[in-house]
Amino acid sequence: MSKRIIPKADVTGERSIRFAFSTEVAKETFSQVQQFCEMIEKELQFYIQEVVPSYHTVMVYLKKDIPDKAPLIESLMQKWERHYKADGTFKSRKLQIPVCYGGKFGLDMERVVKHTGLTEREIITIHVESVYTVYMIGFLPGFPYLGGLNDRLATPRLQTPRLKVPKGTVGIGGSQTGIYPLECPGGWNIIGKTPIDIYDPDRKEPFFIRTGDQLQFYPISIEEFFNIEKEMKKDPGLLKEFIKLD
Structure with missing residues (x-):
């Protein structure tokens, strides 16, 4: 059981408040972040525009300005004391x-091999065996920051970022792994690519991956990659079939 954390509240704008639970990334802290978000959405449902969780903070955006936010913050702290459950669990997707993995889609695989001392096969095996928690979505639309990368795979980012990293690229940056939802500059070590569009602004649900999801990768051949990509272009509705949503 973890001890209840009393978050530090900072007014960051006329309609925004930041609640900081810690400066460290930990599952116990993130569990409290999730509980706090649940409470905010319940207690302030008519006043909030958006609630944005991260590893150890919660940003609350209000629909309108509340000049004196101190009473609101004090009320929330009192409610948090009653709401918090040391053994609180959440049903995650x-x-x-x-x-x-590798080949034309793994431009930095050899770099990761040299840094970790592992073989390419070992890197792939360890990467797919891990279950990752989606701690937050950013810095691009739909970019999932995943916690749970095995320490053996941690590899420093590139000293000089690439100007273009293709969408769907799977990379390792320091002690994290993630998926690029769009083509953009990036300095993470490229080890593979998914044929799935994890972000599509024209889709009914543009951001398919959500904060709090449990995510695991599974390896496919290059033939399977192009087959899935082809099928997805024909019928975007097949997304859930290929993602294997539980």
Whole structure:
């Protein structure tokens, strides 16, 4: 059981408040972040525009300005004391995402091999065996920051970021792993690519991956990659079939 954390509240704008639970990334802290979000959405449902959780903070955006936010913050702290449960658990979605590792899709695989001392096969095995928690979505639309990377795979980011990293690229940056939802500059070590569009602004649900999801990768061949990509273009509705949503 973890001790209740009393978050530090900072007014960051006319309509925003930041609640900081810690400066460290830990499952116990994130569990409290999730509980706090649940409480905020319940207690302030008519006043909030958006609630944005991260590893150890919660940003609350209000629909309108409340000049004196001190009474609101004090009330929330009192409610948090009653709401918090040391053994609080959340039902998380479990996603399995296909990835074609190495080859033309793994431009930095050799770099990761040299840094870790592992073989390519070992890197792939360890990467797919881990279950990752989606701690937050950013810095791009739909970019999932995943916690749970095995320490053996941690590899420093590139000293000089690439100007273009293709969408769907799976990379390792320091002690984290993630998926690029769009083509953009990036300095993470590229080890593979998924044929799945994890972000699509034209889709009914643009951001398919959500904060709090449990995510696991599964390896596919390059033939399977192009087959899935082809099928997805024909029928975007097949997304859930290929992602293996539980």
